[in-house]
Amino acid sequence: MSDNNSNKDNWPLWEVFTQPKSGKPHEHAGSLHAADKEMALQNARDTYARRNEGVSIWVVESKHITASTPEDMGPFFDPANDKPYRHPQFYSVPRAVKKRS
Amino acid sequence: MTTKTKELTQQEAFLTYLLRLADDRLILGQRNAEWCGHGPQLEEDLALANISLDLIGHATALYEYAAEIEDEGHDEDHFAFFRDDRDFTNLQLCELPRGDFGFTIARQFLFSAFSYFQYERLKDAKDEQFAGMVNKHLKEIKYHLRHSREWVLRLGDGTEESHDRVQEAFDELWMYIGELFYMDEVDELMIKEGLGVDSSKFKDDWKKLVEETLEEATLRIPDWDQFMMSGSRKGIHTEHLGHLLAQMQFLRRSHPEAEWK
Numbered sequence: 001m002s003d004n005n006s007n008k009d010n011w012p013l014w015e016v017f018t019q020p021k022s023g024k025p026h027e028h029a030g031s032l033h034a035a036d037k038e039m040a041l042q043n044a045r046d047t048y049a050r051r052n053e054g055v056s057i058w059v060v061e062s063k064h065i066t067a068s069t070p071e072d073m074g075p076f077f078d079p080a081n082d083k084p085y086r087h088p089q090f091y092s093v094p095r096a097v098k099k100r101s
Numbered sequence: 102m103t104t105k106t107k108e109l110t111q112q113e114a115f116l117t118y119l120l121r122l123a124d125d126r127l128i129l130g131q132r133n134a135e136w137c138g139h140g141p142q143l144e145e146d147l148a149l150a151n152i153s154l155d156l157i158g159h160a161t162a163l164y165e166y167a168a169e170i171e172d173e174g175h176d177e178d179h180f181a182f183f184r185d186d187r188d189f190t191n192l193q194l195c196e197l198p199r200g201d202f203g204f205t206i207a208r209q210f211l212f213s214a215f216s217y218f219q220y221e222r223l224k225d226a227k228d229e230q231f232a233g234m235v236n237k238h239l240k241e242i243k244y245h246l247r248h249s250r251e252w253v254l255r256l257g258d259g260t261e262e263s264h265d266r267v268q269e270a271f272d273e274l275w276m277y278i279g280e281l282f283y284m285d286e287v288d289e290l291m292i293k294e295g296l297g298v299d300s301s302k303f304k305d306d307w308k309k310l311v312e313e314t315l316e317e318a319t320l321r322i323p324d325w326d327q328f329m330m331s332g333s334r335k336g337i338h339t340e341h342l343g344h345l346l347a348q349m350q351f352l353r354r355s356h357p358e359a360e361w362k
Contacts (some may be wrong), residue, residue, distance in 0.1 A: 035255065039255070
């Protein structure tokens with residue numbers, strides 16, 4: 001963008017989470033560069049929340065996120081495949097309870 | 102422009118008052134728009150373009166209302182594109198070339214801080230449509246102030262180069278701030294009618310905010326009593342406005358009937 005890109009790569013990367021409505025969870029909106037947390041918040045507002053997308057923003061420096069790796073996919077998630085009983089839908093609701101709701 | 106041969110009517114004063122507010126915002130919006138694609142970072146590019154669009158939006162609303170008050174069949178484009186530099190009543194502060202990033206930020210901070218105190222008082226104006234507009238725009242002004250203030254702190258208290266450059270910007274801008282508090286018969290009548298604000302009432306608040314910010318940013322406060330420029334509210338401008346208007350108005354004047362399709 002600028003002719004002088006000497007400090008272009010110095011700003012750290014931040015992850016942005018926006019909350020669409022009060023009471024809803026914050027969702028990942030994207031990432032951006034900023035010099036510090038206050039500017040990250042302002043940049044997040046300009047980049048991800050200026051079209052009425054949310055009521056609250058979280059920013060966190062990307063380096064503080066610990067993520068699972070693609071290699072973790074098997075051990076982390078596969079065992080859940082054959083355990084439908086871990087979902088509440090697996091259980092039928094007794095008629096008496098249904099009536100009450 | 103109002104003529105001096107007869108007494109100023111309420112309608113003329115209100116029209117002039119609205120145009121002064123609108124012209125400040127259009128011209129500064131145009132200046133900030135020059136950063137589009139040239140920002141120091143993509144994120145700041147967006148922020149400046151965003152502030153620019155806000156300012157042009159505020160100007161559009163004010164021009165629309167001015168056209169209604171004037172009642173001569175003009176629209177907002179007439180005021181923006183078909184008046185010459187002597188008809189524009191924006192502050193000279195707003196028309197100065199964008200300079201470097203520090204200059205743009207320093208100017209935005211001085212202007213947004215003034216707008217903030219001005220609009221805080223204008224929101225009680227005894228005209229529903231005008232007050233409604235002011236209330237709506239005030240929220241965006243608060244954000245412009247926050248953004249520019251945070252940048253002043255970071256540039257001032259940043260590297261040696263950023264400190265020197267933003268200090269130079271404030272030094273250069275200083276002689277244009279006297280006009281912020283200019284008042285004449287238009288303001289007097291508007292204050293009397295409950296439509297305008299007395300800027301001398303919040304001058305101390307504004308100075309305090311500027312001083313505190315510059316001090317926090319480790320910047321030297323230039324001399325408040327130095328020579329100050331004047332005349333813009335009567336159409337006297339720097340040589341820069343004509344060039345800005347030439348660029349901004351060219352297309353519309355060359356193709357007056359053109360429409361967005």
